[in-house]
Amino acid sequence: MATNKESDKNKDIKQERKEKKEQEKREKKEKKEIEKKEKEKRRKEKEKKDKKQKKDRKEKKEKKAVETPVYSEFELNGTIYKTTFPAHFKQAKKWKPTDIGEIESIITGTIKNIFVKKGDEVKKGDCLLFLEAMKMNNEILSPIDGVVQDVFIIENSKVTKGTLMIKIVPDAAPDPDVFY
Numbered sequence: 511m512a513t514n515k516e517s518d519k520n521k522d523i524k525q526e527r528k529e530k531k532e533q534e535k536r537e538k539k540e541k542k543e544i545e546k547k548e549k550e551k552r553r554k555e556k557e558k559k560d561k562k563q564k565k566d567r568k569e570k571k572e573k574k575a576v577e578t579p580v581y582s583e584f585e586l587n588g589t590i591y592k593t594t595f596p597a598h599f600k601q602a603k604k605w606k607p608t609d610i611g612e613i614e615s616i617i618t619g620t621i622k623n624i625f626v627k628k629g630d631e632v633k634k635g636d637c638l639l640f641l642e643a644m645k646m647n648n649e650i651l652s653p654i655d656g657v658v659q660d661v662f663i664i665e666n667s668k669v670t671k672g673t674l675m676i677k678i679v680p681d682a683a684p685d686p687d688v689f690y
Contacts, residue, residue, distance in 0.1 A: 610654055611678040615669040619643030624665055626676065630658045638676055641669070656680040 579594045622640040626632060632652040641648045656678040663675045 513682055534615040563684070583664055611656060612652075612674055613638060613650060613660070613676040613678065615633070615671055615675055617640065617643045617648070618670045619648070619668070621663050621667050621669060621675070622647060624661065624663065626658050626661065628658055628660055632656060632658060632678060639663075653679060654678060654680045655682075 581592050582595055583590055583592050585591075620642045622642045624639045626636075626638050631639065633655050634652055636652045638650050638652055641650055644670045659677040661676050663673075664667060669675065
């Protein structure tokens with residue numbers, strides 16, 4: 511009787527092992543199928559993305575080919591320039607100086623020569639001073655006719671961008687539509 515029980519027990523163990531192996535095979539097969547589906551899904555997504563990028567590039571290229579540049583002209587110091595302006599420039603708020611008589615440094619540099627003093631009368635275009643910046647002497651010209659109210663700098667002093675250098679009181683009220 512004992513041998514029968516042992517043989518039944520052995521059969522049960524073998525059956526359990528067989529079932530366990532089959533279960534592992536099924537799980538492995540399911541896992542492979544899931545991985546295969548995920549791989550296929552990723553491939554399709556990549557294909558879709560690549561197709562969209564290709565389409566976007568083609569549209570951008572066609573759009574670029576169709577657009578012809580629009581040139582604008584502007585005058586600076588008596589010279590007329592022709593250029594194109596980007597969209598953000600066209601939408602930007604137009605710059606207006608706070609006080610046309612306040613002459614500020616537009617770049618960091620050293621004051622080399624000052625040609626005016628307090629009380630001097632100046633005409634538009636008169637040279638007020640030389641500002642040396644990046645090994646170049648920059649002439650700072652009067653933007654208006656008027657009288658020098660104050661000079662805030664001395665020769666050979668260093669100034670930073672935005673430093674108030676000279677204050678001019680205009681002879682007449684400046685025209686707000688004129689760009690100085």
